[in-house]
Amino acid sequence: MEAPLDVWDPNDIDVAHRLGNKNRSGTRPVIVKFTRFEKRQELYAARKRIRSAELGRGSPITATEAENVFIADSLTKHNQSIMFAARQLKRKGKLFATWSDTGKLKVRVTSEAPTKIIKSLADLQKLVGDDPALEPAPETAEPGRASANRPDLSAAGEEGDGFRPVPGRGGSGRKQK
Structure with missing residues (x-):
């Protein structure tokens, strides 16, 4: 299923926009919804190769920037906290x-x-036993519930999720079907 990195078509992307505020380096995460699940899977399978891909002449990104590309699923706050604990256990x-x-x-x-x-x-805990990394964070929202400061993004980025960008905030602003 590995596709060459040079066969991407802008029409494969349904909606894409930046998230949050700029950080110190001036970059912000980008969330993307693909028109077809297969295209999402192709990109996800090629994510490590993208970091070492040869950039075309006149490319707007540098090789150093390409090395720092990180592609990941958009997870709920609940799942983010579980993944954080799992990464700590891995370390x-x-x-x-x-x-x-x-x-x-x-x-x-x-x-x-x-x-x-x-x-x-x-x-x-069933897999590794007790560990301080498995203590729940007090500010972690319950799954499927929005916090006061952030809406529930539990389905963001998944096929057919009804993801809708906010017009005037970096999204395309076009209406979803």
Whole structure:
């Protein structure tokens, strides 16, 4: 399913816009919704190759900028907190690998172990035992609930999710079907 990096068509993107405020480096994350799930999967499969891709002559990005490209799923705040704990456990050597794929959180305890889907900190605790990384953060919103400062983005970026950009805020502003 690996497609060459030079066969991307702007028509493969339904909607894309920046998120949040500029940080110190002047960059902001971009959220993208593809017209077809297959195109999303092609990009996701090629995400590591994008960092080392040869840039065409006159490319607007530099090789250094390309090395810093990071492509990831858009996760709910609840799932972000679970992934944060899983990454901490990986750094401590209690997990071999941790990643997300189409919104599902996955871990592998050892290189030979089967992939496990995790949905909560309790699922991680069953795999690795007690650890301070598994203490829930007090400000973590419940799954499916919006906080006072941030709407629930639980479905953002998924196929057919009804994702709608805010007109005048960097989105396309076009109406969704």
